Amino acid sequence: MMPSQTGEKRGLTSMDTGGTRAIPAKVAALAAAHDLGEPVGHRDNGDPARAALVALLLSVASFAVSFALFHAAGAWFRPLLPAAILALAAAIGSLGWAMLFPFRGGRPVWAYEHGLVHLRKGRPRATLWRDMERLELHVVRDGTLTAGTTSAYLLKPSGQPPMRVRTQISEQADGTRHDPFGTLLTRLVADAGRPVVQTLIGRR
Incomplete structure (x- = not known):
């Protein structure tokens, strides 16, 4: 179940983009083994x-x-x-x-209070937010129709391969368009005191 006891947790879970999809047992077990806390968001991250x-x-x-x-x-x-x-x-x-x-195979991501679990080719990997080297926001360069938009979030945990999360822009209840799960990742990494940087992509 998603946490709902506190206002802070409600704020996090309101940005979940995975609906009520059940967390696979191996993902939940790995999250528990690393003491990641409660789940706060999910991204399917591509449908093969x-x-x-x-x-x-x-x-x-x-x-x-x-x-x-x-x-x-x-x-x-x-x-x-x-x-x-x-x-x-x-x-x-x-x-x-x-x-x-x-x-x-798909590469879904489950965000937790203290870290995340990334599933790739059926194998889950876990990392704590405080163990992130940095989070890169891949921003499209000027000169294209999508200039200034974030195309992907690249999480770089220490001692592990990068974890790439695709952007999914959607219209929110207040009329704005953004990626709630990306906003969630950015906040959690920043709150852990780890760097969040922008990397320009595309042609110069």
Whole structure:
């Protein structure tokens, strides 16, 4: 159950984005072993099945475009050949991703009062907020339509590989648009006295 006894805990759990999804036993056990406290938020952090379906649909569309361009290049306008080859390459690449995604597995994250558990390929890892080297906010550079927005949160625990959390922007009850779970992570890391830094990404 999510904590609800104090105003502070209510403030944290109100930003949970995982609904009432049950916490897997191995995640709960690891959190208890590391004394992480009560759960305060959850992020599915990617759906491999959905990603595979999108990649497959993109592959089918790219193959159709490639076939049409090859036909047009052979019948009427040969300069279309490079575009046909690019479309074919995109189709093959998308098909490869569609086949790969199901094997990658999801990477959900559970945030707790004192740390978090990150699940990757079915294996959970736990870390305390105070053991974070830093939290990087990946902010898109100027010059694009998404300039200034945060594209991902990269948690870097000491002695462990980084943990990447995808951004999910949603409209809130007050009319603003932001990522509640990202705000939660930022607050918990900062409250533990660990650095929160911005890293610009994208083309210069």
